[in-house]
Amino acid sequence: MELRETFLSALRTLGSHKMRSALTMLGIIIGAGSLVAVMSLIAGLNQSVTAQFQSVGTDIISVSHFPWVQMGDSDEYRNRKRITIHDSDAIASLPSIGLVAPNIHTRRGISYGGESMRRVRVSGTTPEYETIDNYSVESGRFITQFDVERRRQVVVIGSDVSEKLFGFRDPLGKNMQIGGKGFVVIGILDEKGDIFGDSLDEHVIVPFTTFRKAFGSRRSVVVDCQPAAGVPMARAIDDIRALMRIRRQVPRDKPDDFAINTQEDLTASYKQLTGVLYFAMTGIVALALLVGGIGVMNVMLVSVAERTREIGVRKAIGARRRDVTSQFLIESVILTALGGALGIGGGAGLALLVRVATPLPAATTPGAVALAVAFSLITGIVFGVYPAIRAGRLNPIQALSYE
Amino acid sequence: MLIQLEGVTKIYEVGTEKVNALGGVSLSIEKNEYIAIMGPSGSGKSTLMNVIGCLDTPTSGSYCLKGQEVGDLDDDELAEIRSAEIGFVFQTFNLLPRMTAFQNVELPLIYSKAHRRTRAERVWSVMDAVGLRDRAKHRPNELSGGQRQRVAIARALINAPSIILADEPTGNLDSGTGEEIMQVFEGLHKAGNTIILVTHEEYIAEHANRIIRLHDGLIASDERSAGASSPTRPVGSTERA
Ligand SMILES: Nc1ncnc2c1ncn2[C@@H]1O[C@H](COP(=O)(O)OP(=O)(O)OP(=O)(O)O)[C@@H](O)[C@H]1O
Ligand SMILES: [Mg+2]
Numbered sequence: 001m002e003l004r005e006t007f008l009s010a011l012r013t014l015g016s017h018k019m020r021s022a023l024t025m026l027g028i029i030i031g032a033g034s035l036v037a038v039m040s041l042i043a044g045l046n047q048s049v050t051a052q053f054q055s056v057g058t059d060i061i062s063v064s065h066f067p068w069v070q071m072g073d074s075d076e077y078r079n080r081k082r083i084t085i086h087d088s089d090a091i092a093s094l095p096s097i098g099l100v101a102p103n104i105h106t107r108r109g110i111s112y113g114g115e116s117m118r119r120v121r122v123s124g125t126t127p128e129y130e131t132i133d134n135y136s137v138e139s140g141r142f143i144t145q146f147d148v149e150r151r152r153q154v155v156v157i158g159s160d161v162s163e164k165l166f167g168f169r170d171p172l173g174k175n176m177q178i179g180g181k182g183f184v185v186i187g188i189l190d191e192k193g194d195i196f197g198d199s200l201d202e203h204v205i206v207p208f209t210t211f212r213k214a215f216g217s218r219r220s221v222v223v224d225c226q227p228a229a230g231v232p233m234a235r236a237i238d239d240i241r242a243l244m245r246i247r248r249q250v251p252r253d254k255p256d257d258f259a260i261n262t263q264e265d266l267t268a269s270y271k272q273l274t275g276v277l278y279f280a281m282t283g284i285v286a287l288a289l290l291v292g293g294i295g296v297m298n299v300m301l302v303s304v305a306e307r308t309r310e311i312g313v314r315k316a317i318g319a320r321r322r323d324v325t326s327q328f329l330i331e332s333v334i335l336t337a338l339g340g341a342l343g344i345g346g347g348a349g350l351a352l353l354v355r356v357a358t359p360l361p362a363a364t365t366p367g368a369v370a371l372a373v374a375f376s377l378i379t380g381i382v383f384g385v386y387p388a389i390r391a392g393r394l395n396p397i398q399a400l401s402y403e
Numbered sequence: 404m405l406i407q408l409e410g411v412t413k414i415y416e417v418g419t420e421k422v423n424a425l426g427g428v429s430l431s432i433e434k435n436e437y438i439a440i441m442g443p444s445g446s447g448k449s450t451l452m453n454v455i456g457c458l459d460t461p462t463s464g465s466y467c468l469k470g471q472e473v474g475d476l477d478d479d480e481l482a483e484i485r486s487a488e489i490g491f492v493f494q495t496f497n498l499l500p501r502m503t504a505f506q507n508v509e510l511p512l513i514y515s516k517a518h519r520r521t522r523a524e525r526v527w528s529v530m531d532a533v534g535l536r537d538r539a540k541h542r543p544n545e546l547s548g549g550q551r552q553r554v555a556i557a558r559a560l561i562n563a564p565s566i567i568l569a570d571e572p573t574g575n576l577d578s579g580t581g582e583e584i585m586q587v588f589e590g591l592h593k594a595g596n597t598i599i600l601v602t603h604e605e606y607i608a609e610h611a612n613r614i615i616r617l618h619d620g621l622i623a624s625d626e627r628s629a630g631a632s633s634p635t636r637p638v639g640s641t642e643r644a
Contacts, residue, residue: 005513012501313497316458317558318486318514320479396458400497 003330006323010331013303014338021335024299027292028339028379029346031285032372036347036364038281039371041354042274044362049270051193058263059233060132063091063223063240067259069269080257082220085208087247091223096239098228101129104211104219108179110204112165120161121203122178124211132224135205140172140187143207147186151209156187160201178204181214233262289375292339293383300332300387304394311391312399325392332384333377340376344369404470405565405597406432406455411464413450413620424450426620427464434565437592438599439608442617448601449570451617455599456489456568457481469565486515490559492569492600496551498543504554505530505539511561529557533587549580556587560596567591569600573607585610 014021062068065080088102103125110120129135130142137156147154155178162171171185183206192200206214227236237260244250244258304311311324348369351362413425424447432438440448453459454466457473460481466473468488476484485491498507505526512522530536533553543551552572559567569588573581581604589610592598600611608614609628616624 016501309497310499313499314510314514315482316456316485316491316497317511318482318562320482320514322479323514397453400458400493 006327006330007334009327010334013331014334017303020299021338024295024335025292025339025342027288027295028336028376029292029343031288031292031379032340032343032376033347033350034288034343035281035285035372035375036344036368037350038277038284039368040347040351040362040364041360042277043365043368044351044355044360045274047361047363048359053263053266059226060263061225061227061233061237061240062261063087063225063244063258064261065220065258068261068266081248082218083223083258085221087244088221088223090243090247091225091240094236094239094243096228096231096236098226098231099128099132100223100225101126101132102208102221102223103129104208104221106179106211106215106219108215110161110165110176110178112171112174112176115165115167117161117164117202120178122211122215123203123205124208124215125205126208129205129224132226135192136190137187138190140185142187143205147207148209151213152207153181153183153210153214154186154207155183156189156205157185158189158199158201158203159191160199161204162188178206179215237262285375289379292336293379296332296335296380297383297387299335300328300384301390303331304328304387304391307391308394308399308402311394312396312402315394315396316400321392323392324394325388328388328391329381329384332388333380336376336380336384337373340372343376344372347372404431405434405436405468406430407465407467408454409465411451411454411461411466413447413454413459414462423620425454425461428617428620428622429464430615430622430625432566432597432599434597435592435595436597436599436613437588437611438613438615439611440599440601440615440617441603441605441608442623446617447620448617450620452568452570452599452601455566456491457484482514486511487562488565490562490564490567492552492555492559492567492572494571494574496543496548496555496575498551498554498558500543502542503539504535504541504543504546504557507543507554508557508561511558515562517562525561526557529560532560532590533557547580548576549583552576552580552584553587556584556591560591566597566599569598571601571603573602573604581607 063083065083066077070077085102088100091097092100103123105121105123107119108122109116109118111117123129125143126148127143127145130137135142138159140156142156143154146152155176157165157171165171165176166174171188174185175182176185177183189201189203189205225236225240227233240260241256245256248257250257314324348364351364354360354362408428408430411425411428412423415422415424428451440451442448450459454461457468457476458481460466460474460476468484473481473484498504499510502510508526508529509522512525517525526539527536530539533556535550535553535557538546538550538554543554546554556567556572559569572588573584576584585607588598588600598611600607602608611628613625613627615622
């Protein structure tokens with residue numbers, strides 16, 4: 001029997017049982033839909049995280065008393081000794097280390113004129129921070145050594161702060177309030193973008209020394225640094241680790257009580273996260289397709305039983321086994337293909353919604369669509385084969401006398 | 404010789420019991436014969452039709468169709484013989500309900516892999532032969548019993564089979580409509596077709612040139628009537644519809 005005829009006849013049959021066909025497709029719709037949706041979200045996540053990584057800089061080493069990605073016992077973290085400015089100086093004196101920028105952070109309310117912003121990230125640091133942490137100044141200047149030495153009440157502001165507090169006015173030279181203290185704006189930073197809905201541009205940077213005087217000197221210091229020219233990353237890290245263990249008197253058999261963060265760690269833990277997501281997705285999709293597939297098989301078995309007489313007639317007028325088998329197989333594949341198409345549409349729609357409504361740039365890739373199509377078709381074949389073979393093997397006389 | 408049966412038996416096993424549906428039937432049928440098979444219920448008429456129609460194979464004995472032994476063939480080979488050589492007409496019509504009359508008639512052509520372009524032409528010609536050109540777009544439930552049976556006959560004719568097998572074709576029709584259907588068979592016989600039909604009615608059987616009576620799976624009598632159309636016309640002298 002020609003494929004075209006089989007196809008048309010299958011569509012006719014499915015069309016005459018619309019409700020049943022739709023319910024059968026549900027599992028496949030959910031399976032294909034969640035596959036496309038989750039893969040689109042991960043693609044979006046990849047995109048925004050890659051952008052974020054680039055903004056961090058590839059050769060940064062960041063020494064802090066908490067790691068960037070925390071795992072396990074948080075009590076242990078809380079009891080750790082602070083890292084001090086003396087640790088930062090010691091790291092700076094290592095021959096394998098180039099630039100060093102100690103930095104400390106808090107959140108404070110800020111205001112100018114009638115405008116104010118709450119809980120803005122305030123950082124205190126030194127001039128090297130601009131290079132190491134990939135900042136660039138749009139207008140004015142960054143903090144200088146002179147500002148640090150003199151503890152000047154000056155501030156470099158993020159682009160969001162400039163926009164929200166000053167609007168169309170030029171912020172440079174204006175006197176603004178940070179945590180109730182007056183600061184003169186000396187520079188405006190280039191836009192850095194968002195990470196998970198959190199703006200990187202709601203940020204103000206003041207000299208390290210000024211920060212300690214204004215907001216307290218007891219905070220643990222983060223030491224951002226780069227290896228000296230020509231020194232491999234791994235050696236610089238080893239040197240820092242050895243130095244810090246001695247300075248903090250960590251016993252030989254104990255793990256580090258501080259963290260050395262690199263972009264590589266971030267990438268590794270991000271990969272771990274997406275790995276978990278993929279794993280969970282595989283589970284959901286497999287389950288949905290299994291449920292959908294069993295539904296398809298059930299409906300096809302019912303369909304074969306209902307149409308036993310029809311099968312008998314078809315055989316009597318010349319249908320061979322494979323004509324009947326392929327007819328039923330194509331019906332089940334059409335069922336799952338249709339379900340898959342609806343699911344892909346739904347998943348892609350969901351991804352689009354996320355893209356429009358949230359900062360996550362979710363994107364449906366051709367790969368995700370291809371995978372969903374393949375899964376739908378395979379489900380149709382795998383779960384349709386048994387009923388189809390049963391239909392093909394029916395004895396024509398018994399089928400014809402079936403009531 | 405079109406059909407040659409030699410000592411054909413068919414034994415059904417139901418549980419431990421054996422039913423001798425055919426107890427050794429020998430029979431030969433020429434091209435263009437018009438045969439009525441009669442006999443009491445359960446005498447094996449339908450079983451014999453199924454064997455002749457290659458829906459079933461004999462338990463023992465030999466059945467040659469056009470010189471080919473059918474007993475040795477597998478499922479798919481039997482299907483191809485049914486497709487090429489046999490046209491079935493059933494008591495209950497057995498049209499596919501979701502298809503139009505036209506599509507029902509066309510279906511055997513699809514299984515015999517007739518080219519799509521020639522199909523419509525052939526469907527129209529057999530629809531004309533049964534006088535149903537104007538009902539082609541109707542579905543079975545939009546047709547009368549007699550019209551349905553004519554669609555079924557058109558479907559049986561479409562592949563120009565060697566034999567048309569009709570098991571009680573008028574059994575579900577009133578006598579007037581039954582008579583109309585018999586006129587259709589009459590016409591087909593005149594056009595050179597070989598027809599075997601099963602009936603319980605003497606007046607239906609009288610249309611045939613030869614009446615075979617079965618009793619308990621055996622041939623009780625086999626009579627040729629001296630009708631106008633001779634049942635032993637020379638092979639090859641006729642043209643099929
Ligand atoms: N599939 C089967 N399994 C077991 N026995 C069967 C089967 N088909 C037919 N028989 C038996 O074989 C015998 C002949 O049946 P068959 O259908 O050929 O009779 P028939 O002459 O066509 O009867 P009717 O006039 O009622 O149609 C019957 O005794 C019947 O019970
Ligand atoms: Mg019968």
